[in-house]
Amino acid sequence: MAAHAGGLRNTAKNTAKNTAKDTAEDTAGGRATVRIEGLVRSFGERRVLDGLDLSIATGEFVALLGRSGSGKSTLLRALARLDHDVAGSGVLTAPDHVSVVFQDARLLPWKRLLDNVVLGLDGPSAEQHGKDALAEVGLAGRERAWPVELSGGEQQRVSLVRSLVREPRLLLADEPFGALDALTRIRMHALLRRLCERHRPAVLLVTHDVDEAIALADRVVVLDRGRIAADLPVDLPAPRRHGSTAYAALRGRLLGHLGVELGETAP
Numbered sequence: 001m002a003a004h005a006g007g008l009r010n011t012a013k014n015t016a017k018n019t020a021k022d023t024a025e026d027t028a029g030g031r032a033t034v035r036i037e038g039l040v041r042s043f044g045e046r047r048v049l050d051g052l053d054l055s056i057a058t059g060e061f062v063a064l065l066g067r068s069g070s071g072k073s074t075l076l077r078a079l080a081r082l083d084h085d086v087a088g089s090g091v092l093t094a095p096d097h098v099s100v101v102f103q104d105a106r107l108l109p110w111k112r113l114l115d116n117v118v119l120g121l122d123g124p125s126a127e128q129h130g131k132d133a134l135a136e137v138g139l140a141g142r143e144r145a146w147p148v149e150l151s152g153g154e155q156q157r158v159s160l161v162r163s164l165v166r167e168p169r170l171l172l173a174d175e176p177f178g179a180l181d182a183l184t185r186i187r188m189h190a191l192l193r194r195l196c197e198r199h200r201p202a203v204l205l206v207t208h209d210v211d212e213a214i215a216l217a218d219r220v221v222v223l224d225r226g227r228i229a230a231d232l233p234v235d236l237p238a239p240r241r242h243g244s245t246a247y248a249a250l251r252g253r254l255l256g257h258l259g260v261e262l263g264e265t266a267p
């Protein structure tokens with residue numbers, strides 16, 4: 001996806017019929033934060049999103065899996081309204097107040113941590129709010145550090161909290177942990193869950209990692225050639241253990257939808 005900091009405001013006009021509201025009635029009559037119907041996005045002759053339908057309820061955490069090139073980032077860009085020059089149609093209802101996090105933290109290197117976090121925040125309490133937010137991710141006392149002084153995992157913590165301090169209605173995350181080592185990634189999973197429980201945004205997390213999707217999400221959807229090929233609730237008791245039969249069954253179904261035979265993977 002294109003370079004962009006967190007805490008976006010959706011302002012761009014789109015070729016598709018986009019309506020910016022904070023909530024919409026979903027198909028079941030409940031409150032939905034995102035409602036997408038028949039979304040089409042094309043690059044030249046190629047239909048990358050091909051009549052896609054998806055709803056995300058208020059506060060719901062949805063993980064999006066799909067093979068490379070299936071259209072995951074294109075969908076995120078559409079939701080963030082970053083796809084200005086892309087041909088398309090369909091109905092897309094998403095909140096005005098969206099934040100985006102990417103695989104790289106994209107902190108401004110010439111600004112100290114606190115300034116990165118509060119950038120664009122107004123009001124007399126912004127600085128205190130930013131300090132509290134850094135403390136929330138274990139970085140109290142590092143407010144005046146430069147981004148270059150932080151590890152990759154620490155930078156990504158700042159990036160997450162910079163997004164959430166704006167209290168977005170929708171958090172879009174494009175493989176935010178893809179560049180981190182396995183141990184840091186597990187710690188980040190716990191942190192993201194904690195932050196989401198506190199701030200309660202709806203989340204759409206793009207990931208290539210089936211276990212990450214199961215660990216974090218309320219629901220996992222699989223994108224295939226621009227359409228939703230599977231939409232499965234993660235109905236597992238906490239903590240979600242790799243070893244359980246239900247976990248293995250869900251993992252197997254998801255891998256199947258991704259075209260991976262179970263024999264091809266480590267258990």
Ligand SMILES: Nc1ncnc2c1ncn2[C@@H]1O[C@H](COP(=O)(O)OP(=O)(O)OP(=O)(O)O)[C@@H](O)[C@H]1O
Pocket residue numbers: 043048066067068069070071072073074075
């Ligand atoms: N700006 C663009 N111009 C032309 N084609 C594009 C553009 N952006 C994306 N595409 C094409 O659309 C298809 C879907 O891309 P997208 O980045 O959405 O896939 P993805 O599922 O996120 O893939 P990956 O998992 O590899 O990141 C790809 O074939 C890509 O080449």
